Amino acid sequence: MPISIFGFQALWSPFYLGILVLITLFYFLITTKWRGKFKDSVPLKQREALLFVSGMALLYIIKGSPVDLLGHITFTMHMVQMAFLLLLAPPLLIMGIPTWLWRWFIDLPVIRPLFMFFTKPMLALILFGLFFSVYHLPLVFDFVKQDMMLHAVVSSLLFIFAMFYWWPVVNNLEGMHKFHGLKKLGFLFGLSVLMTPACALIIFSSSPFYATYTDADAWLQAMALCVPVGTLSQLNLSGPELFTSMSLIEDQRTGGITMKILQELVFTVFIWLVFYEWLRNENDNADEITAKVLQDRKEMAYHRHNG
Known part of the structure; x- marks a missing residue:
């Protein structure tokens, strides 16, 4: 059965699109015409x-296009939504907002202490991983x-926690919680480990x-949640099996694997x-690193000789 039976509003979410377009318009006004006020x-x-713009377009595709409707029909598409909403859209938006605009926002009253607290790397990692896992308990x-x-x-809240998680990885503000070099790898690996139990439960x-x-x-x-009640009441629907050839258990397992x-x-x-x-920084600072290593060795040799 085609999903077009649910109507234009359910398929394309025009109100949500309008909100995203309005936010994008304000973004360009603030960063160009009104920039002098900051x-x-x-x-x-x-x-x-x-x-x-890529982040905002992704938000619309995930939550405003037919993908959102399909996410309520099949669990597989729901997990596709979760993956892009929580793992790709946040870093795109964080990197897309200029550092000076982030600084202005964070320096607002009340915002700074809350922001500094929730972007503490280990706290952000645990909160996001825990919230994601608890949310997917049946x-x-x-x-x-x-x-x-x-x-x-x-x-x-899931999206906000995802923003907090990605902040130490991709932000460029001085004085903020952030990782450098290979420490970022461990942080990314940490979330992979935390998300595995929930995915395993779903898959197996x-x-x-x-x-x-x-x-x-x-x-x-x-x-x-996405189809007007009046439209639903006119349709004689028995369940998601009308729109997919996958069995319920196949759909669930495929969703976990896809995520x-x-x-x-x-x-x-x-x-x-x-x-x-990290490799580029190492190469760019190779002479400085070599000089520091040689100096450290000289100091160690001096201490051994005079010890």
Whole structure:
């Protein structure tokens, strides 16, 4: 059965698109026309603009296009959403917003102490990994997916925690929590480890355990998150099997495997970028590093001789 039966609003989320377009418009006004109102501002770089627009476009594809509707129909597409929403959109947006604009935002009253606390690397890592895992517990997942307001709050918190997690990896502000060189690799690997139990539980389960994909009433309640109730009431739907050839357990396992694969792909790209940055810095500062090593050896030899 084609998903077009759900109508234009469910497929393309025009209101959500309007909000994203408005945010993007304000972004360009602030970083160009109104830039002079901000301390230490510099002209917007083409790279920053491309990253920000890419992040906003990705947010629309994930949460506003038919991908969002499919995410309520099949668990596999839900996990695709999660992968791109939590692992790719946050670093794109962080890098796309100029450092001087980040500085202005963080220096706002109340924001700075909260921001500095929640972006502590180990805390950010544990909170994000824990929140992701708890969210995908069947009892929690089904409860959240059947309440529009709760789903919006939890989804927003997941995204915010993802921003906090990515902050030490990609931010360029002085005085902020951030990793340099190979320490970033360990941080990225840490999240991979924390996400593995949830993915393993989903992949190796012997039976499907999400009611919002297996129970007709719960599924219809979850579908109301993105489909107008009036439209749903006119359709005689029994469950997601009308739109996919996969069995429920195949869909669940495929979702877990897809999440793990996409996570590893995103992390592989960032790990390569981190390693390349580290290697370039080593090469650029080779003479300085060599001189420091020689000096250290001289000092060690001197202490041994005079010890």
